[in-house]
Amino acid sequence: MNRWKPLIALGAAQFLVVLDTSVMNVSISQLVEDFQTDVAAIQATITIYTLVMAAFLITGGKVGDLIGRRRAFAAGLVIYGIGSALTAVAPTLWMLILGWSIIEGLGGALVLPALAALVGGNYAGRQRAAAYGVIGGLAGAGIAVGPLLGGWVTTYLTWRLVFAGEVVVVVLILAAIRWIRDVPVAGPRRELDVVGAALSVVGLALVVLGVLQSATWGWLRPRNSPVTVFGFSLTPFVIIAGLVLLGLLRSWLRHRERQGRDPLVRWALLDIPPLRAAVSTLLAQNLILLGLFFTIPLYLQVVQGFNAFETGLRLLPVSITMLVTSMSAPLLNKVATPRQVVRVGFAVLVVATLWLVAAVKPQIDDASFAAAMAVLGIGMGLLAAQLGNIAQSSVGEADRSEVGGLQYTAQNLGSSLGTALIGSILIGALTVAAQAGLAGSAQVSDAVKQQVGIAIAGGISFVPIDQVRAALTQAQLPPAEAEAITATYADAQLQGLKVALLAAAAIALLSLFLTRNLPGSRLAEQPGGAADATALRPPAGPGADDDLHKPTSRPGR
Template identity: 65%
Template sequence: MKRWRALIVLGTAQFLMVLDTSVMNVSISKLVEDFHTEVTAIQGVITLYTLVMAAFMITGGKLGDAFGRRRAFTLGLIVYGTGSAITALAPSLWVLALGWSVIEGLGATLVLPALAALVAGAYRDRERSVAYGVIGGLAGAGIAVGPLLGGWVTTYLTWRLVFAGEVVVVLAMLCVVRWIPDVPPGPRRKLDAGGVALSAAGLALVVLGVLQSSSWGWLKPRNPPFTLLGFAPTLFVVAAGAVLLWLFCAWERRQQHRGREPLVHLSLFRVPPLRAGLTMLLCQNLVLLGLFFVIPLYLQVVQGLDAFQTGLRLLPVSVTMLLSAMAGPLLGRVAAPRTVVRCGLLVLLAAALWLLGTIEPRIDNLAFGLAMGGIGLGMGLLASQLGNVTQSSVGEDERSEAGGLQYTAQNLGSSLGTALIGSLLIGALVHAFTTQIDDNPKISDAARHQAGTAMEAGVSFVGTDQVRAATRRAGLPPSEADAVVDSYATAQLDALRAAILATAGVTLGALAFTRRLPAERAAGRPAGRRAGEAGR
């Protein structure tokens, strides 16, 4: 039992790191109410949290290499706990963003790469495979238990207590952090500040462009702060981010050529299993966070459920994801990682398509619960394999850097999931609502013009009660107001289906990237050689 004490601490840290996002997603309506803001503002806060982690995760891994992984893990917990305390007391939206999105995000960038390396250092062979299965299961539990825990606390107490509780848990972890065997630090080298700046700015611009596309528009300007050549700035911002990422790669090659330590050894991307694992992690989190942004909106805004009722509807995800992720080591005895991941993707695809059929004005709890269970099962199968695949693809001296890349891929996927799927949701809502009111003979041209003017000023995913109130303020007769509200209600469901269909498309596309995953069952064995020398 003593040898598993480290896993208790590391697993608790993994659980905490992913709990926040699921709590925030299920508390969207309450956050909008408490801070007198809109859904898109909370979407931005959620995206900023994962973006901060994606932008600085590799840097956190490098700092862990230089100062010691347990020391980085401990410092990260302190920073994270500080951010949780600020979040619990946040009086305004910008303080919430500072405490949760920025400070907690920066703490996570120290904790997670060190966590991945500490697991690899504490366990070997079969035990390592078991440990990564447990870590994957707890990550899934954090994502899925968060809605139930956060929903109950948000509904009957206040969401702030979740973050206050995190402070207590962090303090308890700091008391037993010495249970984790340390991994000696490597030689201390100068941090690649140029690489940090270029990678962070490039990722930030890409995600910012995708996030703002819902209000700016992709090509035709909707409500942008400025235009370029008559077009919305969205694609220009994304392109600028892509250029910075290209410059980052060129800078890293130059650093290596000069004999300096780069932020990322680009040779790692030439290791096929690692490259495939990182791609799958990005796709997995894009789909998961996209769904976990859309589904609470369906349950709360369309169905009118409170946060706790929403958490109950998401409980099947928790159960099946935890069980299937924990079964990873057993599955590894009879099937290769590639096979398990492909099965997970097919289950996830089937569940997403099933979920499409449940998006109706009145929810069918049984059908919806089965879809949620299928999503959890598919996600758990992926989580049971991908952490071990990425860490087993490299040698011991590259564990921390691989961990940084692993969590960068996960959080970039999370950022894009919330931003891209949220953007598609709003875009589909605008298109469907416009089509509905144009085709409805009960709606006058004047009402269509008023609706068009309102959409040009900005669109948010709101309840039908708010739309009805807007029609009253506009002075529409009752019959015409009813037609507008009915058109919006139909557009809501169409937009939700379009967003879920997009996640199904990403899942289907991810199958193409599984070819380079390990095809043999012995995936828990360390690579034992430098990535640059690994097979192509």
């Protein structure tokens, strides 16, 4: 039992950091009411949380290298606890964003890279594979259990208690931190790459901001864009600016390496094919997962009218199957290669998401919906059982914190893009379907069509049908026309949800192409029990002869 005590503390921290997003997803309707705002504002709040972590995770990993992994882990938990306390008492949306999205996000950016390095340093061989399987499972469970826990607390008490409880959990983890053996950083400690950190933070922030605001500003054709550029929306220019900065980041990192100075992250790490594949598939996995966990609660709460707890109950199957599947990593590694497991995982995600498309109906079929969610959990669990271990086993001990920063950056960038992109697709499809339905309605007069069409073009929200009906009644529209517009909007909601789910399925299908360089043979063990990184070498082919150990040699060491 003593050998698993570190995993208890580390797993609790992993669960805690990912819990928040799912709690917020299931509490969307209550948050809209409490802060007198709309779904788009809560979508932005959720996106900012994962964006802050994505933008600062690489820097957080480097800080862990400078001050020590266990110390960085503890410092991150303290910051996270402060953010949780502020969130619990937040009187306004801006205070919620400060406490949850920013302060907790910064704390998580310190915790997660250190956590990845500490898991790798406290376990080896099969134990390490099992530990990463548990960590991956708990990450998924945090996303999936959050709706049930947050739903019950939100419905019968208040969502604020979740964050007050997090402060208690942080204190308990800090009390148990002595169970975790610190993992010293090999070689000399160097200065923080401030320029690289700035380019990374601003570049990632601009890309996600552009995607997030696309639903409001328009992708190309300006809608509510604050300014227009050559007649186009600001969206593509913000995204391009972010990509340019990330391109400059790559050049800067290589420049630092040529000078023999320690860069923010060594770009050579991404020359390791299995690591590059693991990072890209982690991004895709979380893009799909968070996109779904933003879309599905909207269907359950806004369309079906379920409260937060009823929503959480309907998300429970994905939690159970994901946790069970992800914790089966040791068994899976005996019968299949990591590449095979991950490919099956993405294929299962495609099936589950298409099943969800069929399950989105005006009246929910609970049995079919539960089965689809259970299959979704199996797909996510298969991915969670492999990707963290592949990433960490691709490098030596000295690089684990840096790789932890990369893998968690990919996860949180995927989460940010998932919420922003799938949310944008949902609103875009809702707008198109509502305009088409309105144009084809014979029961609505041309004058009313023009008036409502202008309102739709100016920006449409995903709101309950009763709210639409009340607004049309207040506008004193004839009952027959009001009912026709309400029916059109209800149908547009379902079409928007289906398009968003189909987009997630398409991303899962395309993600199969990212798996080529994942290990094609089962991970071997060295006599001492450590995972043998040479087992991660891809089969012969273009790029297959990369030296997996070469990037672990730091300049000047």
